Amino acid sequence: MSDASDTAGQLPVPEPWVHADAKPFWDATAEGRLCLPRCNGCGTVIWYPRGFCPVCASFDIEWFDAPGTGEVYSFSIPRRGQGAYRDAAPYVVAYVELDLPDGLGGDGPGPRIMTNLVDCDPWSVSVGDRVRAVFHPTERGVALVRFRPA
């Protein structure tokens, strides 16, 4: 399992809205786990977390821990931030394609999830880089899942 980080590094950690049907995801982040929903009807791993399967329309959802590793699918580097990120630029916004445990991913790729890449020089990042999850706690006790070089 990935490390739970004590610090948010340089980036702000805005509070997410914790909707009830994604609460298992957020509860797990507080423990440093990347917990994803999977449909019991069709086996699809669902992203973003929700209590509904967009593939087969089932409400029968279970939750499992992903390894927290993956690779960079794409990224961008804003030179100016807005709102909470006003003083944070430059930083890296990225899609990371998650690795799934054996037997849970089917034949397709894992979900591509929006995140930040941290603990790296923004201009050293490349598509395809291997990364692993870090957890940046918010004041209310959940955490944002970001990634650092593996």
Next chain:
Amino acid sequence: MALGRLPAVTGTIRGAAHLAGAYEHPLRTIPDRTTPQIHAEVAVGALADAGLTMGDVDAYFCAGDAPGFGPLSMAEYLGLDRLAYVDSTEIGGSSYVAHVGHAAAAIAAGKCHVALITLAGKPRTGGSGPGGSGRVGDAPEFSFEVPFGTSVLTNYALAATRHMHEFGTTSAQLAEIKVAASTHAQHNPNAFLRDVVTVEEVLESPMVCDPLHRLDSCVITDGGGALVVVSPEVARTLDRHCPVVLGHGEAPKHTGNGRIDLTHTGAVWSGPRAFEEAGVTPADVDYASIYDSFTITVLQTIEDLGFCAKGDGGRFVADGGLQAPHGRLPFNTDGGGLCNNHPTNRGGITKVIEAVRQLRGEAHPAVQVPDCDIALAHGTGGSLGTRHGSATLILGREA
């Protein structure tokens, strides 16, 4: 039950409606008008262009830029009191391209005869904020994107990075799109940016979000526009050239359960629908208005509409490929959103307006495409990096 493969939809809007009026607000900074006033100003302008009045309107279309209760607030403000049809489809900047298709379908179904479409807003001088898409915070995807400092800019840049990775597209190729737009904008006295720029100037402009430069981005302008779509019966009574609606297609694209492919837009679905309905192919298109929120939007859309193969967009736009009147695909001859106007961060309506000018032979002589018979207008509303609306409209000259 699963429906399986259904027979092709046989209804069509081909020839069922005409663009009788088109009006673009001439200003790009409008401090002394309210947003509803600008809606009214462009409505009056488009109706006058058609030779119609507010009292003739029996259908009204608006999107997220319309204040208050959308079509209800605006119908009251404008004094539209014989409406039989309203539509407030909100798919960002692509809304107004879709509205034309919806209006044509309503006319074809006998629901109305004179449809008014308006857009207005003032992100430069106050009033409603940019975008205007309403309650973003309660969107179920919000917490899985916005806390990471995402924006429209970061998300289009994500698409550019991936397209560059897969196909070798370069910043210099993207810059060619801005160069073509600026070459056209020099002839438009109302354009927000009228200076012709070079590839080098685009590449030397500040990086705003790698890999996109400031000059890869559209302008931010106050403004608005309106369209009047009418039935053939009404068009015949008007003393105005009314281009005909040949086809329309639309499609939302979203992240697809987290398996988003950032190298294409929703135009891969909306385009073929529009071409099939119109009975034409990309090779038949004389002029194209392509939504240009960013240069990468144009590049991907051109590929997705079939003007070139996927991945060949960079080569297609090089060497003046988009420049009017004689490029491979003359595009955005008003200067587009990159140089002319992107009223209230929603460019769909100006895309249709310039297509109408081209079909009427009323574009600036320096950029008028000779014998322009078939024009395409494409809208992309939202973000390439997450979710967006895609709407394609094909119009014919038919005097």
